[in-house]
Amino acid sequence: MRRLACLLLLFCCTLARAELPETDWLDLMPPEDRKALEDMPEISHDSPEGDGTFGQQGGLKQQKDLPAVMYSAKTVAGLDGKRIHIGGYPVPLESDAKGRSTLFFLVPYPGACIHVPPPPPNQIVLVRYPKGIALDDIYAPIWVDGTLKVEKVSNDLADAAYALDAGNVRLVEEGDL
Structure with missing residues (x-):
């Protein structure tokens, strides 16, 4: 009986660690x-940010004259x-006392x-990761595993339609490629 219980526990742990299929x-x-x-037309990237001058605030906030799909939540x-x-x-x-990122937006392109x-x-996607991860380069891609929630989040930087409570970020x- 003990052997069966151990095998069942091992099987469950293996399933828990099995990587989820990638979400596109x-x-x-x-x-x-x-x-x-x-079907969207080409979008202009003419902006202070595109020119390398960052004198005005903007962050991820949307301009007001884009096609409706670009505002979709x-x-x-x-x-x-x-x-x-x-x-x-x-x-x-946001980051913890050790400088590890504990709260960040995840976006599809660098x-x-x-x-x-x-x-x-x-x-x-707003990612909550209390363990934190050192993010030395925002142009380095990451994997995030966790539970996705339909949750509208808005701050000065961006509006997100989803939030994710991450169990693993790497x-x-x-x-992986």
Whole structure:
């Protein structure tokens, strides 16, 4: 009986550690938003940030004259409460006493904190990671595992349509590619 209990425990631990399938960023958008994004005209990147001059505030906040899909906070209800594995780029917001990021936005492409326009809110995920991770380079991709929530978050930097309570965050390694 003891041997059976040990085998069952080992099996459960193996399942818990098994990597979740990767969630694609487009999976966070409802089908109508994906279609609108595909049909969207070219966007100009002419801005103070694009010129390398950062005299005005902006962060990830949207301009006011973009196609509607670029402001979309429409979510996919079936993802609420689902455990996911998603790759992206961090935009640090808060850190602990050791300088590890404990709260950050995850975005689908590098440099979203300085490029205009930023992703739509349904392509920005607020990540809560109390353990913290050292983020020396915001252009280095990371993997995040955790439970996704449909949760609108707004601060001075950005608007997000999702939040994720992370159980694991790690840098993407060469073997992942």
